[in-house]
Amino acid sequence: MGASLFLILAASLLLVSSAAGDGKADNQVFHVAGKVLCQDCNQGWNEWVNGAKPIKGCEVSVTCLDERSRVIHYASDLTDDAGDFEIACNKYVNGKELNPKNCFLRLVSSPDPVCNIATNFAGGKSGVKLHRPTVVYRDILKFVLGPFYYTTPMCDEPDTSTPDQDDSDDAKQSNY
Numbered sequence: 001m002g003a004s005l006f007l008i009l010a011a012s013l014l015l016v017s018s019a020a021g022d023g024k025a026d027n028q029v030f031h032v033a034g035k036v037l038c039q040d041c042n043q044g045w046n047e048w049v050n051g052a053k054p055i056k057g058c059e060v061s062v063t064c065l066d067e068r069s070r071v072i073h074y075a076s077d078l079t080d081d082a083g084d085f086e087i088a089c090n091k092y093v094n095g096k097e098l099n100p101k102n103c104f105l106r107l108v109s110s111p112d113p114v115c116n117i118a119t120n121f122a123g124g125k126s127g128v129k130l131h132r133p134t135v136v137y138r139d140i141l142k143f144v145l146g147p148f149y150y151t152t153p154m155c156d157e158p159d160t161s162t163p164d165q166d167d168s169d170d171a172k173q174s175n176y
Helices: 002-020 045-050 169-174
Strands: 029-038 059-065 071-078 084-090 103-109 135-137 140-151
Antiparallel strands (some): 029 084
């Protein structure tokens, strides 16, 4: 009776350890996480800096390129009630290993009818390359970025870095 109990216990431990796996399944994935907030410039300075509110349902994407700058992976996620997102990306696509340093994260859209202008604070509008993982523990590789911000149309600064089409030399000369 004691030997059979020992065999049953040993068999159950073997099943539990094989069900847990050898950890290589998680080693095939890296995670990208962060937070998306609404920053309203109409507030006082303290509220503007410290009072950003999370936006639920914002879409955030990760795009990965190969060594020839071709898109080989795209994934997206929606933010939860706290404005948090987490995207799991497979390290292998079509048999090739993704290099997380060739991936970037960017803001895609905001469902908020008032706070829906993407800002480039922390690079959310133009995209942020994944550089160094924030968490490297056992089989977990995680990049935590941001926070990223949307703002209201009233707070959006116009882009003055490129001249308008009407400001060309030909247009100025024809007006005189």
